[in-house]
Amino acid sequence: MSRLAIIVVFTLAGLTFSCEKVLFGPDKATTNPYANFDYLWDEVDKKYSYFVLKSVDWNAIRTHYRSQLYEGMGEEELFSVLASMLNQLRDDHTNLISPFSVSVYTQPQQANLNFHPTTVWENYIDERILTGSFQHGNITGKNIGYVRYSSFSNAVSNAHLYYIFNTYANARGIILDLRENGGGNSLNVGTLLSAFSLSEIQVGSFITRNGPEHTDFSSPEPFMVSAGSIVYTKPVVVLIDKGSYSATTMFALGTKAMPGITLVGDTTGGGGGLPNGGQLPNGWSYRFSISQLLDLVGNSYAESGVPPDILADFDWSDLSKDEILDQAILTFE
């Protein structure tokens, strides 16, 4: 009897151990081109945020690109088809990432570059100072502070801002250069904007896909800027261009709701949507925008770029001059 019971116990144990994949369902890993295409198309269909705004006919795109697939096609060929399909979204927050290649839409490269750092540091600035994530200096003979912030991935510290604002406390104002700043951590945007705000204000809002229809979005979530603990109250000019993307577009949109800040340069590159990431059945990764950044009245122009208040272009035929910086200096006259 005891032996029988032991056998029963161990058989029961054997049955309940080690069988998770049977319980979890079939392994979906596959290199089949159709399975990978359909998975990616479906994920984008369910969650991408700019179909309507960009008038993208996603069903037609499926028909067009799926017809290019065939059984046994190579991985590079499949990558090319999937990347071409994603590029129809015209969105730099959309990428396909394989071990051998990364697809990019390259919006900034489709416009003129508007920033040449050597021109600024050699021809305009007395002395370059590095304070935390910022490079700054006094513009020669103008009594204006120049502050360069190259990426929102770099932390914004109040202590560093305090030092910089004190340095230019007696200046006529500062020029904050965000050209070619490709974005980064969106939480740094609120911190930097608050350094120019004496009171708490709403500067925009976010909506995120929350259903299968292309028009399904969550209710707006506010984008609030706090009153800064350190605030620069003199005039501020922000330099932007097509390379000012993602978090920098967020910053530029935020300034539209704040008095005393002027945008100079070119329209930002866009990137108003937060990209989420995922993986395909063959192991490649992807990302695409799942939200929209709206201004105070609900307009969603941020994806195509925030326009400057004063338009200016860099002239590459004369690298001794930065026409955008010159235009910014003129606003203080």
Place this chain on the structure above:
Amino acid sequence: MKDSRKLFLSVIQLNLLVLLFHCTINANAQSDTTDRSFLLETSGIRSTYRDLATSPLYYTGYGLSLGLGWDWKKKQSESSVFFDLSGSILRSVSPESNLIPSITRSYMASANFFTEYLRRIPLQNNRWRLFLGGSSNLSLPFRYNPSLGNSALGADPLLNLMGAGRVRFDVSRKEERTFSFWLISRQLVPVRRYFQLDLHAGLFNFNYRPGYAYTYDASIQGNDTRLLNYYFDNYKWSLNGWRIQTRLSFFRESQTGNGFQLFYAWEATVAKGRFEPLALAIHKIGIRLNVQRKPRIK
């Protein structure tokens, strides 16, 4: 968001109440019939998970787990509380490639808080003991998969109120014996030994899973944006899915009640959430030390 947070806090409070219940009933128990042990455990683990919200691939890997707890054993009931932390490094189970394989890594850390209470079911056979009761398990598995960009972090609190069963088969040496083999001769003292099979099955399975888009553009409250609030925006509690835990152990105790157990444990969880499910399985093989707080004097 606020409702979900309230519910989450309620669930934590429920677990603390269960712990308080354990402490109360055991503190009030007759001390002379209660074996109270401090438990210390270490094990090697093999983890597997698949979060269909971000990837159709299974991730599998190895790691370590450390835990401590207390248990109370009486003639008619047994209970325990246990807390463990584990960490493992996993890689995707990707299909073959003719170029470069897409192997991506993920890192998982998990905290678990477990309580159980079991009542003995009378049986005619002295070598067998059967217990039935309930248990609760609160798990916080954190996963980090850098290849997923803004969806890299996965954190899904799981709470399971479970039915529990325990079968124990006694193989104790009750009398002193002499062991002799060739030139070796040893006196073997009586020792308590038994095999035990534990089975826990979720009856009420709660999980706190992401919303439709997984990653959300949550509100930004200037400098006061709280990262946890930002991350968990649009997470919702759901009552669905399932969880099973099994554990096969061999116990050896000295006459003082101190001892150890060698065990193999397995658990599988599916947290369906409201959209795509998370499936998680862990195999553990390890040793648990039982230290009597009041050793028996025989």
